[in-house]
Amino acid sequence: MARKPPTNPRKNASQARSRATVDALVEATARILVREGFEKTSTNRIAEIAGVSVGSLYQYFPSKEALVAAVINRHNDEIMTIVRAAFAEVADMPIERAVRRLVTVAIEAHHIDPDLHRVLAEQIPRSGHLAEVEAFNHEVHALVRAYLESRRKEMRKIDPSLAAFICVSAIEAVAHNTVLNQAEMRSEKTVKTLVDETTRMVVGYLR
Amino acid sequence: MARKPPTNPRKNASQARSRATVDALVEATARILVREGFEKTSTNRIAEIAGVSVGSLYQYFPSKEALVAAVINRHNDEIMTIVRAAFAEVADMPIERAVRRLVTVAIEAHHIDPDLHRVLAEQIPRSGHLAEVEAFNHEVHALVRAYLESRRKEMRKIDPSLAAFICVSAIEAVAHNTVLNQAEMRSEKTVKTLVDETTRMVVGYLR
DNA sequence: AGAAAAAGCGAGTGATCGCTCGCATTATAT
DNA sequence: ATATAATGCGAGCGATCACTCGCTTTTTCT
Incomplete structure (x- = not known):
């Protein structure tokens, strides 16, 4: 089997599921910014509101700033x-x-x-x-x-x-x-x- | 001599020392904001640059935000x-x-x-x-x-x-x-x- | 169906930070 | 000189936060 090496970089989303995750994260960030202010906007909270884990967050965004x-x-x-x-x-x-x-x-x-x-x-x-x-x-x-x-x-x-x-x-x-x-x-x-x-x-x- | 009650604070003498401390703290905050940016501006760092202890900082400013x-x-x-x-x-x-x-x-x-x-x-x-x-x-x-x-x-x-x-x-x-x-x-x-x-x-x- | 890749998970880590507290030093009053 | 108040100190506490890692679940490909 000519499988590609298990490249696992924190990068792009190819499947529909992951694209939905990315959208949910951005949307959650916007919501928290508006409803709780910048100070309360932590990555843990973003993941929570997006209904996603912190780990998944960091698969698509390298930092809080990026979000x-x-x-x-x-x-x-x-x-x-x-x-x-x-x-x-x-x-x-x-x-x-x-x-x-x-x-x-x-x-x-x-x-x-x-x-x-x-x-x-x-x-x-x-x-x-x-x-x-x-x-x-x-x-x-x-x-x-x-x-x-x-x-x-x-x-x-x-x-x-x-x-x-x-x-x-x-x-x-x-x-x-x-x-x-x-x-x-x-x-x-x-x-x-x-x-x-x-x-x-x-x-x-x-x- | 009949002294006035002990609460008769003059704003001279020893108060000059504390006013200098306050000035140094505000000045240090401004300097750090400009030279290192908002993120690097911590109360510990402000006190350090002002040549003052954190404890003294909190005698004159109730919070970082106040500074x-x-x-x-x-x-x-x-x-x-x-x-x-x-x-x-x-x-x-x-x-x-x-x-x-x-x-x-x-x-x-x-x-x-x-x-x-x-x-x-x-x-x-x-x-x-x-x-x-x-x-x-x-x-x-x-x-x-x-x-x-x-x-x-x-x-x-x-x-x-x-x-x-x-x-x-x-x-x-x-x-x-x-x-x-x-x-x-x-x-x-x-x-x-x-x-x-x-x-x-x-x-x-x-x- | 099986295997591999993609996506997802979340407790835990290390570091930072705002702030407190008990004590030391200095100035003022008597 | 002594007492009292004012000022200053800084180690360290508790909390938070951005981020990692080892693992599980889901999807894709053959």
Whole structure:
């Protein structure tokens, strides 16, 4: 029998069962982060909530940090899917409509699982700036810059990279702070006003 | 001599010794946070670097969290001192000049001990939203709102509270991201341009 | 059916950490 | 000088936590 050597590295899951285990672990991590906070999120507890043993956990994730990173990446992927779609949708729009749409999407995206968003923003000690988070920021910046460049004629003379930095900072901050102050920002109308105002600021700035 | 009851604590003499201990502990905490990161910042290590015993540490700080909070508060106080002075200075200025000054100050304030600022922003798990940090945000918001109300005639019709929310979010985000990307944002000229652009955006928004 | 690989298990290990406590040293009061 | 209070000390306790290892169960392949 030409059997492969019994390689038993802590690595990928090939069977459906193991993929379910991986999902359960990530989901459990997210749940505990939200419901019990970062401090209570231990690997033993994650395994317990996932209905899995610690040993199995360490077959798929080399460290606790890797698990938290998986949660962050899953959340960022959800947001980026929406954001990318929005930029495709907006590519042919004039500035005013485009900005309004993008601002709306930014606020919507930040409101995906707002409790998780808050925990990730407030409680997770980002050790060495995760490469994936950097990539996330870089992609958003690139998308905005590309849009601005394509609409240069409708705008004043302006460095696209700098403008992208300012616009992204401003829009993201409004969306972010809106989530964190959700108590006061709950009403439908407040959000509408917020979108109007932010759009006005950004559009006014660009032209 | 009829002595006053023994409980008449003067804050001189021997208290200088203990105040020095407290200062050394806070300073050591800040140093370790910056130089070794949050994870390596244990109470034993803090005491060691402060040149003090763990026992003494716990005479002045009830928990590790209290020490980190002291560092945060010290940093925030430094910033607020500058910010309050700026608002006093700006009270009689017209919008354009005032905003330019405030944006400049915001960026300067974020650049006080940028390494510490980064650690506090990125690595400290804010447990139950520190009351003092809330107070900090609230005061900034109130100062901006008060200024906007006093200059209502030079502005379009606008809800001062909402405008303050947007302006503070935008300005703070630009200042904050500038610190975090300090590698790319280092040059004198870039900062000047940044101030110009941010001022333009905010002023354009307000009127 | 049998064998091997993949997946799963969980008590246990070593290390760390926050914090306490009994005692020593230093300053102040009488 | 003596008493008292204030300040400082640091070994070590109890708890927790990330992670391992030897083993069992399930799935896949022939």
